[in-house]
Amino acid sequence: MAIYFYYGDEDYLIDLELKKQRDKLDKNFAGMNYAEYDELTYADFINVLRTPPMMFGKMMIVLECAKLFPDRGTKRCDLLTYAFEDSQIDEITYALENCPETLDIYFVERYPRGEKKKPDSRRKVVKLLMKFNKQEFKTIPTYKVADLSNWITKIGKEHGVKLKSDAIDLLIRYKGNVLREYESEIEKLALLAYPEKTVTKQMVEEMCTANQDLFNLTDYIVSNQKGKALLELRKLLKELPYPMLILSPLQTMLKKWIVIKLNSKSMSNKELSMKVNMHEFVVQKTKEKLRNVHLKDLVDLRENLTEAESRIKLGKAYSPTEELENAIIR
Numbered sequence: 273m274a275i276y277f278y279y280g281d282e283d284y285l286i287d288l289e290l291k292k293q294r295d296k297l298d299k300n301f302a303g304m305n306y307a308e309y310d311e312l313t314y315a316d317f318i319n320v321l322r323t324p325p326m327m328f329g330k331m332m333i334v335l336e337c338a339k340l341f342p343d344r345g346t347k348r349c350d351l352l353t354y355a356f357e358d359s360q361i362d363e364i365t366y367a368l369e370n371c372p373e374t375l376d377i378y379f380v381e382r383y384p385r386g387e388k389k390k391p392d393s394r395r396k397v398v399k400l401l402m403k404f405n406k407q408e409f410k411t412i413p414t415y416k417v418a419d420l421s422n423w424i425t426k427i428g429k430e431h432g433v434k435l436k437s438d439a440i441d442l443l444i445r446y447k448g449n450v451l452r453e454y455e456s457e458i459e460k461l462a463l464l465a466y467p468e469k470t471v472t473k474q475m476v477e478e479m480c481t482a483n484q485d486l487f488n489l490t491d492y493i494v495s496n497q498k499g500k501a502l503l504e505l506r507k508l509l510k511e512l513p514y515p516m517l518i519l520s521p522l523q524t525m526l527k528k529w530i531v532i533k534l535n536s537k538s539m540s541n542k543e544l545s546m547k548v549n550m551h552e553f554v555v556q557k558t559k560e561k562l563r564n565v566h567l568k569d570l571v572d573l574r575e576n577l578t579e580a581e582s583r584i585k586l587g588k589a590y591s592p593t594e595e596l597e598n599a600i601i602r
Contacts, residue, residue: 274376274377274404274405275368275371275376275377275379275401275404275405276376276377276378276379276404276405276406276407277378277379277381277401277402277404277405277406277407278290278378278379278380278381278406278407278409279380279381279382279383279390279391279406279407279408279409280381280382280383280408280409280410280411281382281383281384281385281386281387281388281389281409281410281411282385282409282410282411282412282451283382283409284451284452285409285451286380286382286409289407289409290334290378290380293332293376293378294306294332296330297329297330297332298328298329298330300328300329301328301329305329305330305331305332306331306332306333307320307323307331307332307333307334308333308334308335308336309333309334309335309336309340310336310339310340311339311340311341312340312341313341314341314360317340317341318363318364318367320333320335320377321364321367321368321371321377322367322371322372323372323375324372324374324375329374330374330375330376331372331374331375331376332376332378333375333376333377333378334378334380335351335377335378335379335380336380336382337350337351337352337379337380337381338350338351338381338382340354341354350381351379351381351397352381352391352392352395352397352398352401353392353395354397356396356397358396361396361397361400364397364400365400368400368404379401385411386411386549390408411449412449412451413449413545413546413549414444414448414449414545414546414549414550414552415542415545415546415552417441417444420444420449421437421440421441421444423451423454424440424443424444424454424458425440427454427455427458428458428462428471431458431459431462432462432469433458433461433462433465433469433470433471434469434470434471435458435461435470435471436470436471436472436473438472438473439471439472439473439475439476442473442476442477443457443476445553445554446476448549448550449549458471461475461476486508486518486521486522486525488504489501489504489505489508489518489522490522490525490526490529491561492504493573493600494529494561494562494565494569494570495565498600498601501600501601502597502600502601505518505596505597505600509593515584515592515593515595515596516581516584516585516592518596519577519580519581519584519596520581522577523574523577523578523581526570526573526574526577527574528548528549528550528558529558529562529570530567530570530571530574531544531547531548532544532548532555532558532559532562533562533565533567533570534567535547536559536562541555541556541559573599573600576599576600576602577596577599577600579599580595580596580598580599583595584596
């Protein structure tokens, strides 16, 4: 029997750890000896803590804390903030300390990325869970390049390839600290490199062409080269035929640019890097790029794109492509 408490803002690492533990179950009975719960009454919750395995081997139960309890039958309530009575805390404590030897229970609390939230240790149920096997899963900040490099190297080894240092640096510039995306990107890079076992910077550039084209598009937009911006947009639309696949990352990039432009004089590159989740090098290059761009122009462009996005989603756009083009050249 073991009780685990996983929490943090990097849900991808939490998912990897849960998968790792699930893979340890007896393969013959894994389907019956694994269960997830995201909404329970209090009585059912106590029963779950006493669940014996359906067949031979261990039973693994995952309880997603953030959506576990119904709140007076109307809204779902977080286990860690639920108003338990003292007698209920005592009952939960007894159930956890005396659950079957063949039962492993994983309490999982996921927080929004970058908010640096932690469980409220003043609450009795949190204090109780902290007594068991607790582990925090934190987002790797973009300015911690060495940690991100180690992560990429690790994923590369799992896919049987080694990434050159300049390839890793470029991949970080493209993908930042979104760990979930590295798995699929490195899988594709491994296929691109085959039968070789080394991934080069050139391969990363080839794989991330769409990203680079998006950077080119934004460069042309902010430098008011509207003709080149339209040509770049049409090139992008050949690879990403639905405009929303371009509009969404473009909006995200503009939002970060506005934050950088607004705070470029009052915040250091490191502070901005932490605020917008971008590599310090990229922050510096972005500041240089935006030096002669007016903040109002960035805000106006984002408003135009937001309006275009709304019209496309509501089905009011005669042509989504033309809607996006008009927003860019307006």
